[in-house]
Amino acid sequence: MAGRFVPRTTAVPRQEPVAADVSAPALTRIWTPPGPVDLRLVLSPLRRGPADPAYRALPDGTHWRATRTPAGPGTLRVSASADRQVSAAAWGPGAQWLLDGLPALLxxxxxxxxxxxxxxxLALTQHSRPGLRLLRTGLVMESLIPSILEQKVTTDEAYRAWRLLLRTYGTPAPGPSDAAFGxxxxxxxxxxxxxxxxxxxxxxxxxxxxxxSATILRAVRVARRMEEAAAMELTAAMERLQLIPGIGPWTAAETLQRSNGAADAVTVGDLHLPGIVGHALAGDRNADDEEMLALLAPYEGQRHRATRLIMLxxxxxSRRAPKMTPRDIARL
Structure with missing residues (x-):
């Protein structure tokens, strides 16, 4: 039949699971930070939900992270001792890159x-959380993609999408992660x-x-240009990310807080943050973005840190309305 449309059914093959090479030697590093470092507080922004396939925090205080570095895939294991020394081990092509970046990460x-x-x-919270430092991964896409997934949906929806996509199209992390996590x-x-x-x-x-999904596809087509933002000053980095249609101030700030350690990357456009800041600093739970920025003005240059301390x-x-009901578009 002339002009008949035949749908395209080809797709990228799913990554076949492979056993981790538990015999591969790890590269190691011992680092003593210049001050107190609470690994849980510092690294927690990297975790996208309790079952994040790229990040695990174990009850013994050990933190595991799998990521794609400029040198290739890598797995990092980090723990801290009572004498404040940080011990790290890394596997895979990106192992050395991860260890070189350990101080900045922490x-x-x-x-x-x-x-x-x-x-x-804020003074009391800062005093009670001396180990809070703002991390810097030096990697843009690993934070940009999950931040896009979190746009306009509940965190549960976004975490589920991240989890499914990584387990379907990601690659098993190098090193003994399978042995550690079953x-x-x-x-x-x-x-x-x-x-x-x-x-x-x-x-x-x-x-x-x-x-x-269209926003993510536009971003990955220029992934190298996006990664360049990790070495830029905050204003230039924000502008670079927002060149992509679908990436606004909220997504750019959420990304650069992690990739650049941007202490002033305040999250504008969030559903809850203005009310939280307004309630904490002025007793106004109905504050909007403009009022939030006015309250944070005395902390210019450190506004993201101020919001982290408020959250801590x-x-x-208190919640006044029922939690947003997740939309299951997969059933449509």
Missing amino acids: GADDVPEDFRPRHRL SHGLYVMPDARTWSLIPSWEWHRAGVDAKR SGRTP
């Missing part, structure tokens, strides 16, 4: 002493080409709507 470039709290709440080992996120080849029905199965203070307004 906030060595951060200067908490620059923060001068003008509110009693059948649910760590996964390294897909490379840019693999992201670009994920078919529309797989995005749908993961609960990702066309707007968010525990002084958040």
Whole structure:
């Protein structure tokens, strides 16, 4: 029949699970930070939900991270001793890159002493959390993609999408992660080409709507240009990321807080943050973005740190409305 449309059914093959090479030797490093470092507080922004395939925090205080570095996939294991020494081991092609970046990852470039709290709440929280430092991964795409997935949906929806996509299209992390975690080992996120080849029905199965998947596809096509933002000043980095349609101030800030350790990357456009900041600093749970920025103005240059301290203070307004109901678009 002339002009008949035949749907395209080819798709990127799923990554076949392979056993981790438990015999591969690890590269190791011992680092003594310049001040207190609370690994849980510092590294927690990297975890996308309790079952994140790329990050695990174990009850013994050990933290595992799988990521795609410029040198290739790598797995990092980090723990701290009572004498403040940090022990790290890394596996895979990206092992040396991860160990070289360990100090920056754990906030060595951060200067908490620059923060001068003008509110009693922030002063008390800073005093009670001396190990809080702002991490810097030096990697943009690993934070940009999950931040896009978190746009306009509940965190549960976003975490589920991240989990499904990594376990389907990611690669098993190098090193002994399978031995450490059993059948649910760590996964390294897909490379840019693999992201670009994920078919529309797989995005749908993961609960990702066309707007968010299209934004990710636009970003991965220029992944190298996106990664350059990790070495830029905050204003230039924000502008670089927002050149991609679908990436606004919220997504750019959430990304650069992690990739660049940007102490002033305040999250604008968040559903809850203005009310949390308004409640903590002025007793106004109905504050909007403009009012939040006015309250944070005394902390110019350190506004992200101020919001982290507010979130850690525990002084958040009680919930007044039912939690947003997740949308299961995979059932549509």
